[in-house]
Amino acid sequence: MADKITVHDPRGYPPKVTGKRLAPRPLSLDGKVVYLVDCLFDNSAVFMEQLKDWFAARLPNVEIRGIKPRESWVDDPAMRAEIEANGDAAILGVGL
Amino acid sequence: MALEQGGVPSVAVHTHAFARLARSVARANGMPTTRQAFVPQPVVGRSPAELRAYIEGTDPVSKRPFAQEIIEGLTQPLAAEDVSGLSFERSTPRLLPPDTEDNLRQLFLDSQWTDFQPIVLPTEERVEAMLRGTSHDRNEIVGRLRPTVYRELWEFTVEKVAVNAVMAGAKPEYLPVILAMAASGVSGRSSSTTSQATVAIVNGPIRDEIGMNYGVGAMGPYNHANATIGRAYGLLSQNLQGGSVPQETYMGSQGNHLSYNAMIVENEAASPWVPFHVQHGRKPEQSTVSLLLGGWYTIFGGGPRETWQEKFTRSLQACDPYTGPVIALDPLVARGFRDLGFDTKEKLIDWCVEHARLPAREYWDNQWIQTLAHPRAVAGIEPYASMLKAAPDEMIRMFRANDIHVVVVGGETGAMWKMVGGGPRLTIVDIDPWR
Numbered sequence: 001m002a003d004k005i006t007v008h009d010p011r012g013y014p015p016k017v018t019g020k021r022l023a024p025r026p027l028s029l030d031g032k033v034v035y036l037v038d039c040l041f042d043n044s045a046v047f048m049e050q051l052k053d054w055f056a057a058r059l060p061n062v063e064i065r066g067i068k069p070r071e072s073w074v075d076d077p078a079m080r081a082e083i084e085a086n087g088d089a090a091i092l093g094v095g096l
Numbered sequence: 097m098a099l100e101q102g103g104v105p106s107v108a109v110h111t112h113a114f115a116r117l118a119r120s121v122a123r124a125n126g127m128p129t130t131r132q133a134f135v136p137q138p139v140v141g142r143s144p145a146e147l148r149a150y151i152e153g154t155d156p157v158s159k160r161p162f163a164q165e166i167i168e169g170l171t172q173p174l175a176a177e178d179v180s181g182l183s184f185e186r187s188t189p190r191l192l193p194p195d196t197e198d199n200l201r202q203l204f205l206d207s208q209w210t211d212f213q214p215i216v217l218p219t220e221e222r223v224e225a226m227l228r229g230t231s232h233d234r235n236e237i238v239g240r241l242r243p244t245v246y247r248e249l250w251e252f253t254v255e256k257v258a259v260n261a262v263m264a265g266a267k268p269e270y271l272p273v274i275l276a277m278a279a280s281g282v283s284g285r286s287s288s289t290t291s292q293a294t295v296a297i298v299n300g301p302i303r304d305e306i307g308m309n310y311g312v313g314a315m316g317p318y319n320h321a322n323a324t325i326g327r328a329y330g331l332l333s334q335n336l337q338g339g340s341v342p343q344e345t346y347m348g349s350q351g352n353h354l355s356y357n358a359m360i361v362e363n364e365a366a367s368p369w370v371p372f373h374v375q376h377g378r379k380p381e382q383s384t385v386s387l388l389l390g391g392w393y394t395i396f397g398g399g400p401r402e403t404w405q406e407k408f409t410r411s412l413q414a415c416d417p418y419t420g421p422v423i424a425l426d427p428l429v430a431r432g433f434r435d436l437g438f439d440t441k442e443k444l445i446d447w448c449v450e451h452a453r454l455p456a457r458e459y460w461d462n463q464w465i466q467t468l469a470h471p472r473a474v475a476g477i478e479p480y481a482s483m484l485k486a487a488p489d490e491m492i493r494m495f496r497a498n499d500i501h502v503v504v505v506g507g508e509t510g511a512m513w514k515m516v517g518g519g520p521r522l523t524i525v526d527i528d529p530w531r
Contacts, residue, residue, distance in 0.1 A: 004194040008218040008259040010209050011188040012241070012252035012336035019126040019181025020097070023105045025171050034170070035104075040471045042140045042463045043147075047109075050148045054163070070475045072468050073245060075098070084102040089170045092099075093109030094139050 030061045032088035037079075038068040044094045051091065097127050106130075107169035111137035112156040116343045117287075124248050126181045131169030133162055140463065190255075191220070208341050210263070211330055211356065218262040226258040229268030230275060230530055234258070239279040241337035243287035243345045252278065252336040260335055264328035269306050270321055273298065273385060275530035277329045282387040282523050284333035285340035285355065290464070291348030293391030295358045295422055295516060296329065297503055299373035300383030302527050303361050310363040312507030315424070315514075317357075326357030354391040358516075360505050366427035367504035368434040369441045376524055383527040388501070390419040390519030398512050400432045405451070411515055412452035412494070418464035420499030421515035423448070426506030429513045441502040448500050449493060457488035498522070 026032055034055070036048045048066060055064045067083065069076035083090055099106045110118045112134045122130040134157040135150040142150075155162045192200070200217055204210050216222065227234055234255035242249045257278045261271055277284070277296065286292040303310060309319035317323055334340035364371040364380075373384040395411045415421050423444075425433070438444040459465060473480035479496065486492045501518055 002196040002198065004196055005200070005217070005219055006191055006194045007200055008220070008223055008255070008262075009189050009192050010204075010218060010256070010259045010263060010331070010335040012250040012256055012338065013188060014124075014186040014250050014338055015248050016185045017124060017126045017183060017248075019183040020101055021181055022127065022129065022131070022174055022178040023100045023103045025105050025173060028171060029167065040467060042466050043142065044139060046142075046144055047135075047139055047147045047150070050144055051151055054148065054151050058163070059167075068471070071471050071477075080098060080102060083099060083104055087104055090099050090104050090106045091109060091166060091170075092106060094111065094135065 026088060029059060029089065031063075033063045033065060033086060035083045035087045035090045036064060036066050037083070037090055037092040038066065039092055039094070040068060040072040041094065047094045097122070097125050097130055100127065100130070105170045107166050108132050109166075110134055111139055113137040113343075114347070115157045117345075117347060120344050121246050123182065126183060128182045129175070129178045133165035133169060134158070135162060208339065209331075209335055211327065211334075213327075215263040215331075216265050218259040222262045223255065223258050226262050226266070226268050226271060227255065229258075229271030230254060232275070232530065238275060239281055241278075241281065241283050241333060243283055243285060243337050243340060247287075247338065247345070250336060250338045252332075256336055257332055260332035261324075261328045264324045264331050266324040266328045267306075267320070270325050270328070272527050272530040273302060273306070273325050273383075274328045274332065276385050276525040276527040277325075277387070278332050278336065279530070280385075280387050280523050280525045282389055283337055284329045285337065285346065286389055287340070287345055287347050289347045289349050290392060291350050291352040291355075292389050292519070293352040293354035293358050294329070294333075295354070295360065295388045295391050295518060296326065297372055297386040297388075297422070297501075298359065298361045298384070299364065299371050299378075299386070300527065301381060302383035303364075308361045310361040310505055312509055314361055314363070314505050314507070315359070322359045322361060323357060326359040330355060330357070352391055354516075358391055360422070360424055360503055360516075363427055363504050363506060366430075366508065368427075368431050368439075369502070369504065372501070372503050373524065375441060376522075378524070378526075384524050385527060386522060386524045388422060388519035388522055390517040392416050392419055392517035393515075394517070395421075395515040396512070397514075398510070399429065400436060408448070409451045412448055413454060415452070415494070415515060416464070416517060417454060417459055417462050417494040418468065419517045419519050420495040420501070422501045422503060422518040423513060423515050424503050424505050425513045426508060426511055427504055428506075428508050428511040430504045432511060442497070444502055445497050445500045449495055449497050452494040453491040454494055455488065456483070456486035456490050456492050459492055459494065460484070
């Protein structure tokens with residue numbers, strides 16, 4: 001029978017994860033302001049434009065506003081503040 | 097997820113190829129029930145009509161109508177787990193349960209803790225020996241790494257770096273270089289879909305002290321220190337940052353051979369110019385490792401011959417405009433350029449900046465320029481804002497001087513050069529503090 005040996009675990013130390021709640025949902029989007037957040041990936045602006053048209057055709061009572069961060073992959077607190085102040089919901093996208 | 101915390105119900109739209117990654121990130125952020133909707137991959141290159149069909153079609157992950165996922169994601173009442181989120185602590189032990197060598201080797205393979213080449217098992221004795229390569233305490237925190245900005249940072253100690261150095265087959269005297277690379281905050285296992293690799297340039301006295309190769313075959317598998325330091329950097333990156341597992345913590349579509357090893361050790365003595373680290377403000381007697389997250393391409397040439405300007409211009413134009421090249425010159429080539437009047441690296445870099453030009457329409461059509469530089473141009477950030485004003489056929493500069501790097505490496509058996517994809521951000525780390 002082969003001898004047993006002890007070796008080190010090669011992994012680093014992950015951070016503690018703290019649970020975060022989702023925001024309360026409205027019962028309906030009627031009359032609400034929904035921000036479409038273009039995350040600036042290539043062609044995501046075109047996708048968001050199509051999503052805006054889809055809302056106009058299918059859910060015309062929803063007010064759609066387009067918005068984009070100042071730079072790709074960088075948090076934009078001003079953009080988030082605007083959405084939080086004036087929006088009822090947000091759709092973000094879209095990746096590669 | 098930040099918007100949800102700000103009180104705004106949100107749905108994030110991804111392409112289906114990122115489903116596993118998106119869920120993993122949501123969980124690691126304590127919000128595993130984050131509402132997500134998926135469209136088919138890709139979005140890039142699809143026409144407005146095709147994208148409209150995505151919106152009116154089926155979410156390829158949930159198999160339900162995409163629009164229904166969006167509307168319900170924003171309006172369905174929250175369940176208990178949506179309100180509580182998910183809190184948990186993960187820990188990794190210092191030592192693994194004792195087992196046979198064969199079983200431990202299989203565990204390391206199954207856990208994706210290796211690069212699938214044979215490793216040296218990090219026994220307590222071997223790690224102890226490795227730790228003699230530094231004066232630092234084993235429990236000292238070296239730094240934090242992650243595979244991408246979207247993921248959480250994992251932390252690690254001197255001992256954890258030593259463990260990975262043992263696995264790579266490194267010697268204790270290499271540990272200060274490996275610790276410096278670990279402390280850089282730059283991963284050697286980036287998760288980028290572009291399959292980035294991290295190019296590492298070593299300078300200073302440590303090169304000779306530990307027997308690194310900057311001569312014949314320097315960029316190939318012909319030296320123990322070069323090979324095992326480069327490998328250790330890859331292994332420590334994947335293990336200390338929380339993994340480099342395809343479709344979860346690694347999304348590079350094609351992968352990159354340079355991820356095995358992308359060490360460049362400068363041949364300072366044979367170079368007609370100041371060493372790379374001295375260019376960047378260090379003293380010759382200091383030792384450094386300089387990291388560039390890139391490695392997308394390699395272009396080869398010889399010379400400088402009579403037509404070198406045409407060859408260099410074409411080669412520079414073939415480089416990706418988002419990541420300027422590291423121009424690695426054999427000493428014969430470097431001295432050839434000096435004899436042509438380039439008596440500093442900066443003069444050669446300036447020549448490259450001036451001659452590396454693309455039509456504006458081609459520059460702005462590049463996917464990464466479009467994704468990363470175009471928003472800066474629209475926001476008025478220079479030099480991109482001015483470049484955006486160019487007419488479509490105007491030849492505009494691809495690079496600024498700090499995008500291009502020149503390093504002298506090789507053993508003078510041939511007057512050869514390479515342009516290797518660098519990266520948009522240079523990180524230089526001092527090795528001496530890690531001795």
